[in-house]
Amino acid sequence: MLDPFDGSLPPLETVLAQTRVVHLPMRVKFRGVTLRETALIQGPAGWGEFAPFLEYEPDEAAAWLACALEAAWLGYPAPLRESVPLNATVPAVPPAQVAGVLASYRGEVHEVKVKVAEPGLPFAESLAQDCARLAEVRKHLPDARLKIDANMGWSEDQAGQALTALSDYDLIYAEQPVETVEGLAKVREVLRSAGNSLLIAADESVRKAEDPLRVARLGAADLLIIKAAPLGGVRRALSIVEAAGLPAVVSSALESSVGIRTGAALAAALPDLPYGCGLGTVSLMSKDVTSNPLVAVDGQLPLRDVEPDPALLQELAAPADRVAHWHHRIRDCYRLLETQKP
């Protein structure tokens, strides 16, 4: 694995001493989360964010720590652009809430990603809700580019049906309709045989895969969704995109403005950026660690550093038992990174 630290991580005790754990309340529930718990780490190059979801074990979370340490100790590769085009993200909300979500994005919205296939409902009902949600977005934004994210929520048969129905909303791509790489390839093939040119994007098949390049090798997707943290940092994510040879869209992992800044650095360093990136999720939160949140205006996210506000870090600070839990996570992940050293 590419190791930007060249075998020498910053000392663990320094990392722990420079870590702040915060609670960020969500405006709307997203991926089942109403309160986002995340750790911010300050190093000589700036701030990094360590935000693996609570259920992630160290084997998965270690890459997220590598990303945070890279941001805080090494900084970012040179940017190729000064701002990054974004999509607005609409969680799986009822149609009546769509206007409110869209209103939380500042200025014009040109591209929207809509979450579909929310777990917990029978397929037909969930598809009817997805159609209603997309129709509502289309009603408010007749000219926007729309895309969907199913987060592996469909079987192959369901995906064929759902994508055929949802193609009526003129989508630019569908993110991770099914779970497996083979499934993505099959769904894509079925669509093509039916004369449907809807593009397929791989997300979980890249960020949760042992081999993130398998999707590209098997021709299972038309584009990749990439996230800096689960891929082990900006430099490693860039090398994966280069090796894959597919267009890429950078997306958030529901971080504060600090983690969004890392995503922006990744997006800004990509030679090609054909779609809006999913880095607008700060707008789905009601609090942030800075009074100057890294949000897009008119769909463009400016590339700038983010400095958490000490008063906000204090106000949003997680209780002591949660801090102890995150120190534990960091220790476990750090040990794994040490053993993964080349």
Ligand SMILES: O=C(O)CCC(=O)c1ccccc1C(=O)O
């Ligand atoms: O891509 C976006 O528009 C927002 C980010 C997003 O959807 C997301 C955020 C956290 C975890 C997973 C995902 C995902 O893309 O599946």
Ligand SMILES: [Mg+2]
């Ligand atoms: Mg996704």
